[in-house]
Amino acid sequence: MVDSTPARTARQVVFDSYDRVRKTGDIDQFLADFAEDAVLEESEALPEGYGGQHHGKPAIRATITRIMNEFWKDFSFIIEKTVSDDEFVIVYGRFSATGPKTGKTVSFPLMEMWRVKNGKVVWMRPVYGDHGQIFDAWALS
Numbered sequence: 001m002v003d004s005t006p007a008r009t010a011r012q013v014v015f016d017s018y019d020r021v022r023k024t025g026d027i028d029q030f031l032a033d034f035a036e037d038a039v040l041e042e043s044e045a046l047p048e049g050y051g052g053q054h055h056g057k058p059a060i061r062a063t064i065t066r067i068m069n070e071f072w073k074d075f076s077f078i079i080e081k082t083v084s085d086d087e088f089v090i091v092y093g094r095f096s097a098t099g100p101k102t103g104k105t106v107s108f109p110l111m112e113m114w115r116v117k118n119g120k121v122v123w124m125r126p127v128y129g130d131h132g133q134i135f136d137a138w139a140l141s
Contacts, residue, residue, distance in 0.1 A: 010116035011084040035120040072097040089114040099137030106133040
């Protein structure tokens, strides 16, 4: 029997990741549609353990876990606009979070670029709207 279920679009793959993590808070649920060799490319301006390229699902899981546990608390990402084609998805919105050591809350634009091939996320790159606020919240400025 041939599977007649239509393949999900790149946009659906990305939004399924967002929806799962919002509902469960579980990083593994967020990463369910990531390829084993996916790459998370964070800004090089960010501290070690956050910034740079993170290759493979285990490294991405470890990085996101570290980001959520060490760098931010009470964070949210409110999506305002999405643009996509067959392979690339750009999600634009507002990121808000609190620096756990300073208690300072930040809110700035965030764009996340995703690349999806054959139903799997192969690359993701957040682009932060204001590194200065980030460093201030972490007392690094």
